[in-house]
Amino acid sequence: MTYIVTESCIKCKYTDCVEVCPVDCFYEGENMLVIHPDECIDCGVCEPECPVSAIKADTAPDLERWLKLNTQYSQVWPNISTRKLAAADAKEWETVQNKIELFSSRPGDTD
Amino acid sequence: MWRPPQRIRHQPTLGRIPSKQEAEFSRLFSPIRIGPISLEQRTWVPAMVPWRATTDGYVTEEVIEWYGRFARGRPGAIVIEATGIRDIPSGPLLRIGHDRFIPGLQRLTEMVHTSSDGHTKVFIQLIDFLTIRRRPQRNQFFQRFLNITDAHRRALGDIAISDAEARTRLAALSESEIEQALTARELESLRFGYRERVTDVDLDHIRSLPSILPGLFAEAARRAKSAGFDGVELHYAHAYTMASFLSRKNTREDGYGGSTEGRLRLPLEVITASRKAVGADYPLGCRYLAEECIDGGSTLEDAVQFGVEFARAGLDFISTSRGGKFDDAKQPGVGAAAYPYTGPSGYECMPQFLSDERGPFGRNVAPTARIRKAIRDAGFETPVVCTGGIHNFDMAENLLKNDACDIVGSARQSLADPDWFLKLASGAGGTIRLCEFTNYCEGLDQKHKPVTCQLWDHLDLDAPGVRLTPDGRRRMTPPEWNKSEKTSVAKSTEHSAFD
Numbered sequence: 001m002t003y004i005v006t007e008s009c010i011k012c013k014y015t016d017c018v019e020v021c022p023v024d025c026f027y028e029g030e031n032m033l034v035i036h037p038d039e040c041i042d043c044g045v046c047e048p049e050c051p052v053s054a055i056k057a058d059t060a061p062d063l064e065r066w067l068k069l070n071t072q073y074s075q076v077w078p079n080i081s082t083r084k085l086a087a088a089d090a091k092e093w094e095t096v097q098n099k100i101e102l103f104s105s106r107p108g109d110t111d
Numbered sequence: 112m113w114r115p116p117q118r119i120r121h122q123p124t125l126g127r128i129p130s131k132q133e134a135e136f137s138r139l140f141s142p143i144r145i146g147p148i149s150l151e152q153r154t155w156v157p158a159m160v161p162w163r164a165t166t167d168g169y170v171t172e173e174v175i176e177w178y179g180r181f182a183r184g185r186p187g188a189i190v191i192e193a194t195g196i197r198d199i200p201s202g203p204l205l206r207i208g209h210d211r212f213i214p215g216l217q218r219l220t221e222m223v224h225t226s227s228d229g230h231t232k233v234f235i236q237l238i239d240f241l242t243i244r245r246r247p248q249r250n251q252f253f254q255r256f257l258n259i260t261d262a263h264r265r266a267l268g269d270i271a272i273s274d275a276e277a278r279t280r281l282a283a284l285s286e287s288e289i290e291q292a293l294t295a296r297e298l299e300s301l302r303f304g305y306r307e308r309v310t311d312v313d314l315d316h317i318r319s320l321p322s323i324l325p326g327l328f329a330e331a332a333r334r335a336k337s338a339g340f341d342g343v344e345l346h347y348a349h350a351y352t353m354a355s356f357l358s359r360k361n362t363r364e365d366g367y368g369g370s371t372e373g374r375l376r377l378p379l380e381v382i383t384a385s386r387k388a389v390g391a392d393y394p395l396g397c398r399y400l401a402e403e404c405i406d407g408g409s410t411l412e413d414a415v416q417f418g419v420e421f422a423r424a425g426l427d428f429i430s431t432s433r434g435g436k437f438d439d440a441k442q443p444g445v446g447a448a449a450y451p452y453t454g455p456s457g458y459e460c461m462p463q464f465l466s467d468e469r470g471p472f473g474r475n476v477a478p479t480a481r482i483r484k485a486i487r488d489a490g491f492e493t494p495v496v497c498t499g500g501i502h503n504f505d506m507a508e509n510l511l512k513n514d515a516c517d518i519v520g521s522a523r524q525s526l527a528d529p530d531w532f533l534k535l536a537s538g539a540g541g542t543i544r545l546c547e548f549t550n551y552c553e554g555l556d557q558k559h560k561p562v563t564c565q566l567w568d569h570l571d572l573d574a575p576g577v578r579l580t581p582d583g584r585r586r587m588t589p590p591e592w593n594k595s596e597k598t599s600v601a602k603s604t605e606h607s608a609f610d
Contacts, residue, residue, distance in 0.1 A: 019584055020565075022554030039444075041112045041557075042465055043549035045565050059118065082582075 002037040003047060004063060004070040008054035009033055010103055011093035015083045017046040017055060028080040028108030029073055031087070036074035037067065052094050069103075077107045112550075113441065113454050115467035122464070123472070123545050126503030131538030138511035139504065140536050143187070143494055143518060146427030147392045148341060150187035151230055153511060154532045155520040157430065157498050158190040158236040158344070158398070160204065161562040162555075163587075168195060168206025170215030173561070173587055175222050176578060178233075180588045182226035184529040185536075187518065189223060189231055190344050190430075193238040193351075196331035202559070207237065207331045213338045220339035235335045236398065237328060238346040239353065241307035241317070243437070244300075245448045252301050253282035257293075266292035303442055303449050309355040310362055320352065321367045321377050325384035332395070333388040342394030342427070345381060349435035349460065350451035353378055354400060357417060359409045360438070371413060375420055382424045396428035397421060398496075401478035404434035404456040411478050418482040422491035429486070430496035430520065431479045434459030450557045461523075462500060464548040471548050472500035473510075480515040496520050502546055504535050526552055527564050530592040539594075561587055 005017075009032045017033065018026040025039035026046075035046075037058075047055045058067050093099065134140050140152045163173040181189050195201045198208035206212055216235070223233040247256055257263075259274040267280050284292060293301065300306075312318040332343045347353040355361060356377045361368040367377050378397075385395055399417060403409045414431075421429055439454030452461055462471035479497040486493055497516035501507055502524040510516050524531060527546035534543050544566050551565040561580050568585035571577060578587040 020569075022551050022560070022565075023558055041550060041554045042114065042463065043551040043554055043565070045549065045551050 002040040002042060002058050002067075002070075003035055003044060003055050004037070004058050004066050005032065005034050006054050006056055006063065006066045007099050008052040008094075009050075010099035011096070012052050012054070012086060012090045014051050014086045014090060015080065016049040016051065018080050019083045020045045020049055021081070024079060024081040025074075026080050027074040027077040029077050030104040030106040030108055032103060033080065034070040034073045034077065037071050039074075073105070080108065112452075112463075113439075113458055114463055114465055115458070117467045118465045119467060119470070120464060121466050121470040121472065121548070123500075123502050123548060125540065125543060125545055126505045128540035129504050129535060129538070131536070134504070134536045134538065134540075137504075137508055139507050139519060145188075145232075145342065145396070145494060146394045148232065148394055150232055150518070151185075152187040152532065152536070153518045154186040154188075154507075155430075155496055155498075155518050156181055156186050156189040156525045156529075157496070157520040157522045158192050158346075159522050159526065159562065160192045160556065162203050162559055163561060164203045164205045166200070166203050168201060168204060168208075168212065170205065170212075170219050173578065174205070174215075175219055176588050178219060179222045179226040181525065181529045182223040182231050182233075183591075184525070184531065184533050185227045185230040186525070186532050187232065188341075189233050191219065191233060191235040191340075193236045193346055194331075196237050196239050196327045201240075207235070207334050207338075208327070210334060213334050216335070216338035216340070220341075224339075232341040233339075234342040234344050234394070234396075235338075235340045236344045236346050237331045237335070238351055239324060239327065240351045241309070241355075242305070243307070243448055244305040246302065246304040246443045246445050247300075248445055249301070250282060253278050256300065256305070257281070257297060262294070263292060303440075306437060306449065309352060310360075310368070312363060312365065318365070320356075321365070321380070324352070324377060325380045328381045329384040329388035332385040336389050336393055342396065343385065343389065344428075344430065345378075345385065345395070345397040347378055347397045347399035348432045349400070350437045353381065354403075357399065357409060357413070358403060359413065360405075360407055371416055374409075374413075375417060378417075379420065379424050382421070382426060386425060394427040396426050396430060398430040398432055400433055400435075401431045401475055401482060402433050402459070403436060404459040405436045405438045408436065408438070408456075411481060414478065415482050415485045418486050418495075419489045419491070422486045422489065422493040426493060428494045428496060428518070429482070430498070430518075431475055431482060432460060432498065433475045433478065435461075452553060452557070461550060461553055462548075463550045470500075472502065473506065475499040476510060476515050480513070483514065483516060494518055498522060500548065502548075504540060523548060523552065526562070526589075527566050529589055534592070542592075561585075563587065564589070 025036045194205040194207045259277045264270045335343050401414045434456035436456040437451045440449045441453035483495040494517035496518040498520035501521050507519040524546045528544035531543045555562045563585050567589045
């Protein structure tokens, strides 16, 4: 069905992926991106672009929670198709575990 | 996009790399006649719309550069993208509905001929399509687009209300109430966007299609000839007008629908008119569906009959495709139009690497072989072109050896590496950039963005003379073959499944 964005994206939000997506199916939250599962065409081009390997095929194990989160927030957050600067402290968050507690459901800036 | 639930990964392979000598004596690189002309080899780049024309339908520098690049790979023939035969606005699709389009198209044919040093023939695909509109906003649909009828008033329980009142009340209904209040077609217009059918004979311009289309196709074919094209391919495939006439779903009762003969009538009249326009000594062929792959659609049995009749009508080549219909397309987002490659029939047309047991490579081979055999059994030598996921030498050569077809077409593999024919022919098959069949290109097409390939569109963006997409992210044209390159991006050299 789709690729999805997982935990590693939280607080890093590098946006390299959005530049290469042929169908513009990324949506932006305050501190994370998600993929719209119905719009994703499974081409997989975004997966190797992510510096923190946050993008996974939904066939990988134990991703139900993230699939749900991608499905839910891609319907309410704004679309993002142009790369923007990552958070200033993105580097520090790259290796942090259990970032789910820091997840923000607020939409990203639409500037 | 729909895809088979099995999600089996299919890996394309380079297959066995022929030596230069083996290639030279292969069927693939042997000539073939197409009516009065000859192709130097049996390789073929089928029509692909790369979204590079102006919104007025003219050839651009990008179009010229694009086809020039394909021509440098020297395939037997290139078919230029579906080009509209009417003189009406159709977005950034090439058009040939007026003589003013000829000079641009002439530059295009000259480019292909010079870039291939005269080795490649260039055909043009002529298309007619009916109106399709974007999916409307719900409110807009009820306030502006829906034609209010007494059926709506009855559904609302008040036959006396004004149109304006009916619109307001309909807009306030729940989804399940809407389903009761609207006809199936109205519901489709609300949920998918309005789409015309060849069976909408209550509309003048639809009823009169049989009297209009032969002339439009004939004029377009005449222009194609004068622009220097080596031949014409009539587009009788996928979701478009002529395929809809051939379809089992064509129930017109004016002699142009219903029975096989009725459904064939207009396509044959178009052939007759086009032939008259271009003369007997000019290649004229068509592309049509071996199977529609939709409920109630035409089957292989139909296609076998059609193929024989097309051959009998004197077509110089016949090219097959499959599926690609609107009937089972995915619901588009609000403001977008339905795209005929998003449902199961679309998958049959352009299958992706995630597939079922049959896989994405050669799904149309067996049906095409049956059509070809029926044409031969009827006593015609019309060459048949087969396409669909064919991407290495053994696959192509075996199709020819097994009489599945006479010419091998490859769209996506040619997009990934337009030099792949030339590389095979010169013993450099190991350097072929192998298509991964992710359908990245199709995603771009669906969004009406300039079509490129993920395998090359990020390479050497800073090199001099590289033309970029309007957003500056991708290069528009494949890089040139770097002949010092000795290894391929492909990972495997296993034998193909087509032995």
